[in-house]
Amino acid sequence: MTDADPTAREGAAQTMQDVASSLGVSVSTVSLALRGNPVVSEATRARVQAEALRLGYVYNRSAANLRTKRRHLVGFVVPDVANPFVAESALGLQAAMSEGSQFVVLANTHEDLAVQTGIIRELAEERAAGLVLIPAIGTGPDELDALRATQMPAVIMNRHLPGDRFPYVGADDEAVVDIACDHLFGVHASRTVAYFGGIDDAVPHVLRRARFSSNVRAAGLVEAMEWGVPTRPNSDSAYEVASRLIAEGTRPPEAVVCHSDMIAIGVLKALNDAGIPPAECRVVGIDGIRLASMTTPGLTTVSVHAPSLGRLAGELLLHGTGDDETVRSLVPQLVVRESCGCRT
Amino acid sequence: MTDADPTAREGAAQTMQDVASSLGVSVSTVSLALRGNPVVSEATRARVQAEALRLGYVYNRSAANLRTKRRHLVGFVVPDVANPFVAESALGLQAAMSEGSQFVVLANTHEDLAVQTGIIRELAEERAAGLVLIPAIGTGPDELDALRATQMPAVIMNRHLPGDRFPYVGADDEAVVDIACDHLFGVHASRTVAYFGGIDDAVPHVLRRARFSSNVRAAGLVEAMEWGVPTRPNSDSAYEVASRLIAEGTRPPEAVVCHSDMIAIGVLKALNDAGIPPAECRVVGIDGIRLASMTTPGLTTVSVHAPSLGRLAGELLLHGTGDDETVRSLVPQLVVRESCGCRT
DNA sequence: CTGAAAGCGCTTACAG
DNA sequence: CTGAAAGCGCTTACAG
Numbered sequence: 001m002t003d004a005d006p007t008a009r010e011g012a013a014q015t016m017q018d019v020a021s022s023l024g025v026s027v028s029t030v031s032l033a034l035r036g037n038p039v040v041s042e043a044t045r046a047r048v049q050a051e052a053l054r055l056g057y058v059y060n061r062s063a064a065n066l067r068t069k070r071r072h073l074v075g076f077v078v079p080d081v082a083n084p085f086v087a088e089s090a091l092g093l094q095a096a097m098s099e100g101s102q103f104v105v106l107a108n109t110h111e112d113l114a115v116q117t118g119i120i121r122e123l124a125e126e127r128a129a130g131l132v133l134i135p136a137i138g139t140g141p142d143e144l145d146a147l148r149a150t151q152m153p154a155v156i157m158n159r160h161l162p163g164d165r166f167p168y169v170g171a172d173d174e175a176v177v178d179i180a181c182d183h184l185f186g187v188h189a190s191r192t193v194a195y196f197g198g199i200d201d202a203v204p205h206v207l208r209r210a211r212f213s214s215n216v217r218a219a220g221l222v223e224a225m226e227w228g229v230p231t232r233p234n235s236d237s238a239y240e241v242a243s244r245l246i247a248e249g250t251r252p253p254e255a256v257v258c259h260s261d262m263i264a265i266g267v268l269k270a271l272n273d274a275g276i277p278p279a280e281c282r283v284v285g286i287d288g289i290r291l292a293s294m295t296t297p298g299l300t301t302v303s304v305h306a307p308s309l310g311r312l313a314g315e316l317l318l319h320g321t322g323d324d325e326t327v328r329s330l331v332p333q334l335v336v337r338e339s340c341g342c343r344t
Numbered sequence: 345m346t347d348a349d350p351t352a353r354e355g356a357a358q359t360m361q362d363v364a365s366s367l368g369v370s371v372s373t374v375s376l377a378l379r380g381n382p383v384v385s386e387a388t389r390a391r392v393q394a395e396a397l398r399l400g401y402v403y404n405r406s407a408a409n410l411r412t413k414r415r416h417l418v419g420f421v422v423p424d425v426a427n428p429f430v431a432e433s434a435l436g437l438q439a440a441m442s443e444g445s446q447f448v449v450l451a452n453t454h455e456d457l458a459v460q461t462g463i464i465r466e467l468a469e470e471r472a473a474g475l476v477l478i479p480a481i482g483t484g485p486d487e488l489d490a491l492r493a494t495q496m497p498a499v500i501m502n503r504h505l506p507g508d509r510f511p512y513v514g515a516d517d518e519a520v521v522d523i524a525c526d527h528l529f530g531v532h533a534s535r536t537v538a539y540f541g542g543i544d545d546a547v548p549h550v551l552r553r554a555r556f557s558s559n560v561r562a563a564g565l566v567e568a569m570e571w572g573v574p575t576r577p578n579s580d581s582a583y584e585v586a587s588r589l590i591a592e593g594t595r596p597p598e599a600v601v602c603h604s605d606m607i608a609i610g611v612l613k614a615l616n617d618a619g620i621p622p623a624e625c626r627v628v629g630i631d632g633i634r635l636a637s638m639t640t641p642g643l644t645t646v647s648v649h650a651p652s653l654g655r656l657a658g659e660l661l662l663h664g665t666g667d668d669e670t671v672r673s674l675v676p677q678l679v680v681r682e683s684c685g686c687r688t
Numbered sequence: 689c690t691g692a693a694a695g696c697g698c699t700t701a702c703a704g
Numbered sequence: 705c706t707g708a709a710a711g712c713g714c715t716t717a718c719a720g
Contacts, residue, residue: 013495015713026691031715041689056493061469062406063713067696072470073417073449081438082431082634091426094452103470105417106450108438125405126416126447149400151357235638265638272640290426294579294609296616296640359697370707375699385705407697411712 014057023051034059065127073103074317075123075131076310079111083234083262084289085306086134089157092310093132100318102129109136117146124150130317132169132310134158137199153320155313160203167320169313171286171304172329173204177211179302179334180257180284185219188282188341190255194227196267197238198259205230205259208286212257224253231263238266246274252281255340261285261292261301268295268339278341288335298337305330358401367395378403415473417447418661421463422478423455427578427606428633429650430478433501436654437476444662446473453480461490468494474661476513476654478502481543497664499657504547511664513657515630515648516673517548521555523646523678524601524628529563532626532685534599538571540611541582542603549574549603552630556601568597575607582610590618596625599684605629605636605645612639612683622685632679642681649674 016030023030025044032040033048040048051057065072076093078086090106097104105128109116116136123131130153135143144164147154155167177195184190195212198205209228216223227245231237238258246252252271258264264285271281278297285292288303308330316328336342360374367374369388376384377392384392395401409416420437422430434450441448449472453460460480467475474497479487488508491498499511521539528534539556542549553572560567571589575581582602590596596615602608608629615625622641629636632647652674660672680686 013713017713027714028692028716029690032690035715039689044689058465058494059469060471060713061466062471063410063696064715065696066407066410066698066713067715069696076450080435081425082428082435084426084428084431087426087428087431090450091424091452094425094450098451101466103449103451103466105447106420106434106438107442107447108435121402122405122445122447125403127404127406150402235635239638265635269638269640291579291609291635294583294613296613357697361697371698372700372708373706376706379699383705388705404697407712408699409712410697410714411699413712 013060014052014055015060016057019048019052019055019057022055023047071127071129072101073105073126074129074314075105075107075119075133077107077109077116077119077123077131078134079109079136079233081106081108084291085260085262085287088289088306089310089313092307092312093314094310095307096311096314096318100314102318104314111136111138113138113143117143120147120150120152124152128152130154132157132313132317135161137202153317155316157309157313158204160207162203167316167328169309169316169328170204171309171332173207174211176286176302176304176332177208177215177257179332180286181212181215181219183300183334183336183340184255184257184282184284185215185221188255190221190253190282192222192224192253193255193257194224194253196227196229196242196256196258197231197233197263199233200230208259226250227253227256231259231266233260233262235262235266235269238263239269240266242267242270243273246270246276252276254280255282255284257284257286259286261287261289261299264299264301264339265291265295268297268299272296278339282340284340288333292335293337295339297339300337300340300342301335303333303335305333357404358396358399359404360401363392363396363399363401366399367391409471415471416445417449417470418473418658419449419451419463419467419475419477421451421453421460421467421475423453423480423577425450425452428635429604429606429631432633432650433654433657436651436656437658438654439651440655440658440662444658446662448658455480455482457482457487461487464491464494464496468496472496474498476501476657476661479505481546497661499660501653501657502548504551506547511660511672513653513660513672514548515653515676517551518555520630520646520648520676521552521559521601523676524630525556525559525563527644527678527680527684528599528601528626528628529559529565532599534565534597534626536566536568536597537599537601538568538597540571540573540600540602541575541585541607543577544574552603570594571597571600575603575610577604577606579606579610579613582607583613584610586611586614587617590614590620596620598624599626599628601628601630603630605631605633605643608643608645608683609635609639612641612643616640622683626684628684632677636679637681639683641683644681644684644686645679647677647679649677 033045107119285301292299377389629645636643
């Protein structure tokens with residue numbers, strides 16, 4: 001492809017200086033030409049570009065950035081990349097950033113605060129343009145202070161921390177719960193209901209549970225408290241907890257809304273194992289990950305559009321709104337499949 | 345946390361120069377002290393460190409790297425991060441890199457060659473320490489030449505390109521197929537069998553199909569060619585193809601090995617829709633993603649240990665073996681669940 | 689339209 | 705044990 005001069009090549013990386021002297025012009029000219037600055041003549045630009053190509057020159061963006069103090073990478077700091085919701089968000093974030101020709105650096109905290117702190121420090125040393133953070137469980141004022149101290153723009157995602165003063169991107173928790181409840185309580189007229197899974201005192205969990213309970217009261221239904229239990233944010237934990245409940249003889253409620261699709265997938269598996277059909281226990285997930293269409297029964301879910309959330313976070317980071325504390329979210333959408341008892 | 349002097353702080357980012365003058369020492373001393381070089385006295389080191397902390401100084405790694413010509417980030421260039429296999433590999437890669445205090449930059453090609461080429465060029469401009477590439481469909485000699493021209497160390501993953509001369513990390517395709525066949529042909533004594541899904545002329549697909557066919561012949565079985573069809577590398581495509589086959593009345597073979605777990609998930613869904621149990625059509629996946637335990641029936645699969653593959657790729661990149669063309673892979677492992685008809 | 693020079697924030701011989 | 709100076713590869717006023 002690049003038809004590089006092998007003799008010029010072996011001397012390792014070429015610099016602007018190299019192409020300048022090879023052409024008998026100054027580095028300024030090369031720099032200007034390569035950037036396409038109209039101040040250099042078309043003819044010169046062409047010569048410079050040809051020579052750069054011939055020498056196999058490749059622009060050193062880091063050097064340029066050191067000079068201009070521009071940054072070119074953002075971090076996506078998450079508890080678990082292999083969580084589909086996170087991966088789908090990463091997709092959106094990455095798309096947004098690549099439009100600003102920024103890179104997104106992926107970092108896993110594994111829900112470990114020390115790891116998270118270390119990663120944030122490293123991003124600061126890297127002079128990242130900012131970061132999107134899904135806080136590890138237990139993230140509190142100390143961690144947030146440390147983050148603020150780095151002076152990097154940051155947006156918090158998915159797990160809203162009370163009073164953190166950082167821009168936040170996440171689902172509209174109450175709308176999400178309302179949509180799930182409307183379908184389950186209204187369309188399906190379930191009587192005993194529960195909100196299943198999620199991390200115990202994480203804000204979204206608290207918010208959603210509270211909303212759920214108030215919806216239940218408003219509808220005059222009964223909340224199956226034994227099934228209103230927290231789990232870790234993955235299918236395995238959900239499966240384990242739900243299976244145990246069933247094995248212990250705790251009768252599943254007529255309807256359960258799950259804190260996430262991954263949790264719902266675990267619940268569905270437990271229900272399938274026990275031979276309990278949607279008609280007996282209707283389940284609705286939250287998130288709308290791609291996988292939700294592949295379960296049996298198909299998972300009815302309230303989609304919050306993970307890729308869009310990621311994209312939103314990226315845009316917030318790049319173009320920054322003046323004020324902190326902004327909550328942005330898309331309007332959630334019910335995706336009906338079979339797990340709620342529709343279409344069976 | 346960092347108890348930074350607010351007056352010092354407002355003048356934006358602090359530099360070594362700032363802490364040096366604040367202390368009345370030279371930048372060399374600061375640099376040496378901060379790096380923990382034993383040549384500077386313990387007392388000085390302590391003073392420097394305290395002052396750096398007080399000023400809220402944060403090390404500028406990029407500047408350092410420009411000087412030392414050391415690189416500190418690697419790219420993971422993939423068709424689709426949201427594919428669980430890829431995400432799990434990313435986990436392993438990230439773990440390996442963070443041990444070398446390197447960052448991994450995630451980049452999605454969406455199977456688009458032009459995007460892939462652009463990303464690789466950007467990584468080169470970034471002076472990445474290297475990259476791990478899952479080649480987009482259609483990647484050929486031109487793309488590989490361009491990659492080579494960047495002079496970055498690269499390791500190819502999952503989709504082996506013939507004669508590319510790059511180190512390769514991926515499953516041992518033949519062993520994987522043998523394991524699946526042994527179980528299906530031996531333990532379950534299936535008679536009509538098929539290899540389902542995967543990208544048509546991608547190397548792993550070709551290799552695995554060939555191995556599958558020769559195993560079939562060796563066992564004197566009959567290959568159900570109508571079910572030996574390619575798909576795109578995701579559940580939706582697999583579901584669509586399998587559903588169509590069933591709808592058209594093409595009787596499923598007694599056993600099918602799927603090119604990946606995601607494809608198997610699609611097949612399982614199609615089979616479930618049609619009410620065809622494992623006893624009638626046994627399916628085995630390949631990959632061993634976490635999700636495989638959550639399907640109904642549970643997916644029997646040949647695990648290739650995605651995180652380890654990612655880690656291996658990272659190590660290969662970092663410590664580089666002298667010779668190209670190295671194929672490294674872990675020994676695949678059969679994980680038995682219900683989709684093959686065991687434990688039902 | 690082009691060139692010489694300073695500077696981004698570090699590291700690293702080299703003196704002292 | 706510490707300091708002065710050069711240099712990594714760029715960009716950007718400032719002259720000419």
